Amino acid sequence: MNSFIQSVLAEADYKSERLLQMLRAVQAQYLHIPNTAIEQLSQALHIPRTQIIAVAEFYSFLHLTPRGRYDIYISDSITDRMLGKEALLNYLAEKLKVKVGGVRADGLVSLSNTSCSGMCDQGPAGLVNGYPLTRLDVAKIDLIAALIEQQAPLTEWPSELFTVTEHILKPGLLLNQPFSSGAAIAATFARGLSETLEEVDLSNLRGRGGAGFKTALKWRTCSVQAATPHYVICNADEGEPGTFKDRMLLDLYADQVFEGMTLCAAIIGSDQGLLYLRAEYLFLYDKLQRVLQQRREQGLLGLNILGHDGFDFDIEIRMGAGAYICGEASAQIESLEGKPGIPRTKPPNSVICGYQRKPTAVDNVETFLAATHIAVHGGQWFADVGTPQSTGTKLLSISGDCARPGIYEYPFGTRISDILQDCGADEVMGVQVGGPSGTFISNRELDRTLAFEDLSSAGSFMVFNNTRSIFAIAQNFTEFFAHESCGFCAPCRVGTSLLKNQLNKIIDGHGAAVDLEELNELCLLVKNNSHCGLGESAANPILTTLTAYPDLYLKQLKHSSFSPGFDLDATLAIARRMAQRDDDAAHLSQVEN
Numbered sequence: 001m002n003s004f005i006q007s008v009l010a011e012a013d014y015k016s017e018r019l020l021q022m023l024r025a026v027q028a029q030y031l032h033i034p035n036t037a038i039e040q041l042s043q044a045l046h047i048p049r050t051q052i053i054a055v056a057e058f059y060s061f062l063h064l065t066p067r068g069r070y071d072i073y074i075s076d077s078i079t080d081r082m083l084g085k086e087a088l089l090n091y092l093a094e095k096l097k098v099k100v101g102g103v104r105a106d107g108l109v110s111l112s113n114t115s116c117s118g119m120c121d122q123g124p125a126g127l128v129n130g131y132p133l134t135r136l137d138v139a140k141i142d143l144i145a146a147l148i149e150q151q152a153p154l155t156e157w158p159s160e161l162f163t164v165t166e167h168i169l170k171p172g173l174l175l176n177q178p179f180s181s182g183a184a185i186a187a188t189f190a191r192g193l194s195e196t197l198e199e200v201d202l203s204n205l206r207g208r209g210g211a212g213f214k215t216a217l218k219w220r221t222c223s224v225q226a227a228t229p230h231y232v233i234c235n236a237d238e239g240e241p242g243t244f245k246d247r248m249l250l251d252l253y254a255d256q257v258f259e260g261m262t263l264c265a266a267i268i269g270s271d272q273g274l275l276y277l278r279a280e281y282l283f284l285y286d287k288l289q290r291v292l293q294q295r296r297e298q299g300l301l302g303l304n305i306l307g308h309d310g311f312d313f314d315i316e317i318r319m320g321a322g323a324y325i326c327g328e329a330s331a332q333i334e335s336l337e338g339k340p341g342i343p344r345t346k347p348p349n350s351v352i353c354g355y356q357r358k359p360t361a362v363d364n365v366e367t368f369l370a371a372t373h374i375a376v377h378g379g380q381w382f383a384d385v386g387t388p389q390s391t392g393t394k395l396l397s398i399s400g401d402c403a404r405p406g407i408y409e410y411p412f413g414t415r416i417s418d419i420l421q422d423c424g425a426d427e428v429m430g431v432q433v434g435g436p437s438g439t440f441i442s443n444r445e446l447d448r449t450l451a452f453e454d455l456s457s458a459g460s461f462m463v464f465n466n467t468r469s470i471f472a473i474a475q476n477f478t479e480f481f482a483h484e485s486c487g488f489c490a491p492c493r494v495g496t497s498l499l500k501n502q503l504n505k506i507i508d509g510h511g512a513a514v515d516l517e518e519l520n521e522l523c524l525l526v527k528n529n530s531h532c533g534l535g536e537s538a539a540n541p542i543l544t545t546l547t548a549y550p551d552l553y554l555k556q557l558k559h560s561s562f563s564p565g566f567d568l569d570a571t572l573a574i575a576r577r578m579a580q581r582d583d584d585a586a587h588l589s590q591v592e593n
């Protein structure tokens with residue numbers, strides 16, 4: 001066996017659950033996953049080679065054929081497009097004489113689009129050999145092309161190409177609060193484990209990853225499971241376009257996030273934690289390892305934490321390899337087990353049968369951060385802020401048409417119009433709250449609020465002004481879902497492509513009234529028959545833009561085949577039901593001319 005593969009296996013302790021980490025290392029070394037490596041890994045790990053190929057084929061940053069020595073991806077988020085990404089991509093392709101989606105004949109460079117790279121506040125953005133390129137412009141593209149032609153190592157590239165800035169523009173309850181390492185663990189043990197869980201319950205903290213599940217209920221359910229061991233997973237996949245608040249937390253508040261995981265471990269009885277870090281955040285990896293090491297040295301990780309006999313816990317970082325679906329908790333667990341990230345059939349839920357089929361608490365980065373403050377200050381302190389159903393505050397990643405993109409923290413219940421004023425948004429046409437899987441609202445709905453009971457968001461908040469095309473937005477998001485569908489179930493695999501085609505037909509001016517009706521039905525089919533949350537939300541961009549601006553869709557129809565008997569408002573009933581809207585603004589008769 002070749003010595004490189006041997007070292008990769010040794011680094012992974014010959015554990016097949018670390019297959020993805022091994023394949024990442026092989027990809028970095030050989031620029032693809034060669035057959036010989038597959039054979040050797042298969043023999044050493046006792047897993048079929050077809051399984052390894054299936055993993056390599058599943059993730060966008062792994063390849064069975066060679067990529068260029070400089071492997072460039074340009075972020076295709078709608079905000080990157082609004083900042084001129086398409087022209088820059090084509091310019092770079094032209095300069096380097098490489099096709100978008102291809103590898104140059106001499107193997108020096110490859111260039112592709114990628115889904116949102118988590119830099120929407122500093123786009124247009126991209127990645128080179130896994131490291132972020134930010135605020136791209138023509139001058140930077142010229143420089144990058146020259147550096148590649150000179151074959152300059154990345155370590156010699158000017159650092160400003162890679163600068164990631166964390167703009168915290170409105171800190172609140174969580175970000176303003178001072179915190180000292182170990183304080184939450186100390187408070188938890190001083191109060192008692194079950195008493196601290198009671199405080200988390202009292203706080204009514206709900207998961208910040210999107211679904212809003214009650215954290216105390218999840219932790220309690222996990223803690224009482226007889227099967228052992230129990231696991232803690234921090235979900236740092238942050239793939240929803242427009243979201244970058246977890247990036248900021250891991251960059252600036254990692255110590256506290258790890259403390260939140262440790263606190264969870266004490267409560268649920270776990271001695272092993274995993275941080276699933278999205279591939280696009282590779283630049284944070286070394287820094288996070290240093291924070292972990294520091295915590296070990298401070299007695300905040302390892303054996304007998306803070307002197308508590310028998311409380312042992314440590315955290316391992318595992319990298320993703322480019323798959324939005326791996327943010328879904330059960331898909332993430334599959335990925336952490338070294339498999340393609342295909343969501344599991346539920347029940348049983350991960351809290352009962354998760355990582356390695358053992359009880360597992362999977363939580364978002366922000367959820368762990370919030371838990372540390374609750375442990376120190378108590379549940380009521382948190383519950384006093386926000387609304388009864390949505391307590392506390394929410395971190396928003398604001399991007400798009402506004403003067404001040406960045407991170408903002410708001411109490412739940414804040415009006416959208418207030419947020420828009422803070423970030424300097426004018427002439428607003430609409431806002432996408434919660435990313436493509438969330439809700440598009442029109443400028444007639446800006447008095448709605450940020451809350452689980454009204455507009456919920458895992459963190460993405462994209463602003464669009466009156467110069468933007470509603471169709472470009474719906475198209476970009478619909479393409480995103482078609483691209484990111486894991487392909488496991490037909491309603492999503494086929495349905496997302498059909499949605500894309502049907503939407504394009506209407507946008508291209510070839511649609512008749514019946515096509516809009518069909519689009520609605522297709523949305524319903526995909527939403528109601530898909531296996532997981534991705535498919536369930538894949539029609540949201542169409543449904544919510546259609547509900548917000550039905551007149552624009554209507555105008556786009558080919559009038560020659562317009563049927564006079566067709567009642568668009570009645571047809572939109574399906575869209576309204578699914579968007580849970582029946583107010584005046586959602587009806588055609590209310591549309592302003």
Ligand SMILES: Cc1cc2nc3c(=O)[nH]c(=O)nc-3n(C[C@H](O)[C@H](O)[C@H](O)COP(=O)(O)O)c2cc1C
Nearest residue numbers: 207208209235237238239327328329363364367533
């Ligand atoms: C397609 C899809 C992608 C998701 N991506 C993320 C993600 O990037 N980060 C996250 O915390 N939760 C994500 N979730 C939600 C997780 O499944 C899960 O509910 C969450 O991690 C639980 O943590 P919480 O209770 O702290 O929110 C995603 C869900 C779906 C369906």
Ligand code: SF4
Nearest residue numbers: 486488489492532535
């Ligand atoms: S709904 Fe889509 S992403 Fe989810 S399992 Fe089915 S194909 Fe995969």
